[in-house]
Amino acid sequence: KNEVEQSPQNLTAQEGEFITINCSYSVGISALHWLQQHPGGGIVSLFMLSSGKKKHGRLIATINIQEKHSSLHITASHPRDSAVYICAVRGQTGANNLFFGTGTRLTVIP
Amino acid sequence: DTGVSQDPRHKITKRGQNVTFRCDPISEHNRLYWYRQTLGQGPEFLTYFQNEAQLEKSRLLSDRFSAERPKGSFSTLEIQRTEQGDSAMYLCASSLVSAYNEQFFGPGTRLTVL
Numbered sequence: 122k123n124e125v126e127q128s129p130q131n132l133t134a135q136e137g138e139f140i141t142i143n144c145s146y147s148v149g150i151s152a153l154h155w156l157q158q159h160p161g162g163g164i165v166s167l168f169m170l171s172s173g174k175k176k177h178g179r180l181i182a183t184i185n186i187q188e189k190h191s192s193l194h195i196t197a198s199h200p201r202d203s204a205v206y207i208c209a210v211r212g213q214t215g216a217n218n219l220f221f222g223t224g225t226r227l228t229v230i231p
Numbered sequence: 232d233t234g235v236s237q238d239p240r241h242k243i244t245k246r247g248q249n250v251t252f253r254c255d256p257i258s259e260h261n262r263l264y265w266y267r268q269t270l271g272q273g274p275e276f277l278t279y280f281q282n283e284a285q286l287e288k289s290r291l292l293s294d295r296f297s298a299e300r301p302k303g304s305f306s307t308l309e310i311q312r313t314e315q316g317d318s319a320m321y322l323c324a325s326s327l328v329s330a331y332n333e334q335f336f337g338p339g340t341r342l343t344v345l
Binding site: 125154156161162163164165166169207209218219220221222223224 | 264266268271272273274275276279287289320322324333334335336337338339341
């Protein structure tokens with residue numbers, strides 16, 4: 122079982138819809154990342170958070186440490202948001218590497 | 232552009248050949264990470280360096296894989312005697328040594344082994 126589980130695996134939305142992607146993890150963590158990966162492979166870091174909520178433009182990320190759960194929300198979705206969104210966690214026990222979910226493929230239709 | 236860069240972006244090779252990839256981190260970052268991503272999967276950790284020291288290696292890093300960071304700046308990842316199962320995207324990331332430790336990713340090198 123993967124330490125990081127994401128849902129849904131695939132998501133298709135109409136332009137303008139509110140989108141939620143979920144991430145659950147089974148290990149203690151020091152930080153959680155939300156990453157965006159476009160076709161061609163490059164990864165962009167969207168958020169890194171260890172508690173509470175962060176907002177950047179139309180993107181909002183929340184984390185509940187007690188429930189070991191995080192969500193990424195996209196408001197007023199746009200076709201350019203189409204990408205794979207990946208949740209990754211950094212463990213507590215001195216490890217510096219990240220454990221990744223398998224990603225959620227988002228397609229926003231005009 | 233002062234982000235993480237990787238070279239080449241794409242590599243096609245025949246089974247049994249050796250390949251080498253390069254990663255140039257953000258200049259002031261002293262940590263450098265290598266990850267591998269196969270189709271439809273999230274990236275998996277391979278190894279990381281702090282300055283020139285290789286501090287951790289994953290079990291995924293078989294004897295055919297070797298990584299170096301000789302001067303604590305750029306890093307190379309070499310795969311010897313490539314196999315078709317090595318086909319993947321190889322991602323490099325860098326970070327500062329800090330409690331924050333946010334990793335910044337390069338564009339990746341896509342390897343195809345025929």
